[in-house]
Amino acid sequence: MSAGKALRLGVNIDHVATLRNARGGARPDPVRAALLAIEAGADGITAHLREDRRHIQDGDMIRLKAAINKPLNFEMAATEQMLDIALKIKPHAACLVPERRTERTTEGGLDVLGGLATLKPFVAELGRAGIRVSLFIEPSFEAIDAAVDIGAPVVELHTGAWCHAVEEGEREKAAREFERLRLAAQRAARAGLECHAGHGLDFETARILSALPEIVELNIGHFLIGEAVFIGLPEAIRQMRKAMDAGRATYVESQSLRLN
Numbered sequence: 197m198s199a200g201k202a203l204r205l206g207v208n209i210d211h212v213a214t215l216r217n218a219r220g221g222a223r224p225d226p227v228r229a230a231l232l233a234i235e236a237g238a239d240g241i242t243a244h245l246r247e248d249r250r251h252i253q254d255g256d257m258i259r260l261k262a263a264i265n266k267p268l269n270f271e272m273a274a275t276e277q278m279l280d281i282a283l284k285i286k287p288h289a290a291c292l293v294p295e296r297r298t299e300r301t302t303e304g305g306l307d308v309l310g311g312l313a314t315l316k317p318f319v320a321e322l323g324r325a326g327i328r329v330s331l332f333i334e335p336s337f338e339a340i341d342a343a344v345d346i347g348a349p350v351v352e353l354h355t356g357a358w359c360h361a362v363e364e365g366e367r368e369k370a371a372r373e374f375e376r377l378r379l380a381a382q383r384a385a386r387a388g389l390e391c392h393a394g395h396g397l398d399f400e401t402a403r404i405l406s407a408l409p410e411i412v413e414l415n416i417g418h419f420l421i422g423e424a425v426f427i428g429l430p431e432a433i434r435q436m437r438k439a440m441d442a443g444r445a446t447y448v449e450s451q452s453l454r455l456n
């Protein structure tokens with residue numbers, strides 16, 4: 197029986213900074229949240245330094261890199277300014293994401309087809325600096341094939357459309373979106389890419405997604421920070437870990453049923 201690959205939880209602490217920035221000043225501190233998250237079982241920390249600096253600030257990234265003893269995943273737009281910052285901070289990983297100034301959140305995946313020529317040298321330069329690069333993409337075959345052409349070792353599948361459909365009770369759409377994620381994860385693994393996923397996940401969607409054996413990392417932020425208001429951050433992370441383990445076990449059980 198295959199136990200399936202281990203599934204890591206990356207905790208995104210952006211929205212601790214959103215709350216801090218609402219008043220200015222230093223509290224609540226996203227670095228303190230990162231340390232607490234690690235203590236509670238996070239396998240890594242994700243933070244998105246947006247071009248408009250609406251939540252995480254440059255200084256937060258520097259302090260995070262210095263303070264945490266787990267991998268830092270630096271989400272960034274593919275711009276020269278962000279490249280300079282990433283090369284100075286040297287996080288464990290960099291996830292290239294699309295950004296639009298007016299969007300409320302990251303609405304879709306990177307345009308990997310249209311951006312192939314510009315992304316390729318960008319990814320190579322980060323890779324030469326020892327940074328593991330991932331591309332935040334739509335769960336489509338075209339995007340995965342383009343990620344291979346670009347030379348990224350990792351993709352992160354955007355789960356936002358699926359999570360939104362689940363939340364809205366749009367059952368058919370949710371089933372379609374989940375199937376896209378399932379097939380995309382399979383294709384990514386077959387192409388030799390490490391497969392991550394994230395955006396908009398909660399306990400239930402994280403549990404369901406964890407059953408996909410090709411996915412080895414989930415990055416989760418907004419929901420966890422929201423839950424922290426009610427049950428505390430450590431408890432929110434413990435419950436998320438439990439949900440992910442339960443979802444992973446579904447896969448393991450289905451494997452063992454097939455073998456018996």
Ligand SMILES: CC(=O)[C@@H](O)[C@H](O)COP(=O)(O)O
Binds near residue numbers: 208
């Ligand atoms: C790329 C991504 O999914 C995130 O960084 C996350 O959504 C948190 O940042 P925003 O809410 O600002 O998009």
Ligand SMILES: NCC(=O)COP(=O)(O)O
Binds near residue numbers: 208242352418419
């Ligand atoms: N890349 C996705 C991420 O880091 C967290 O997204 P969300 O849970 O804040 O929507």
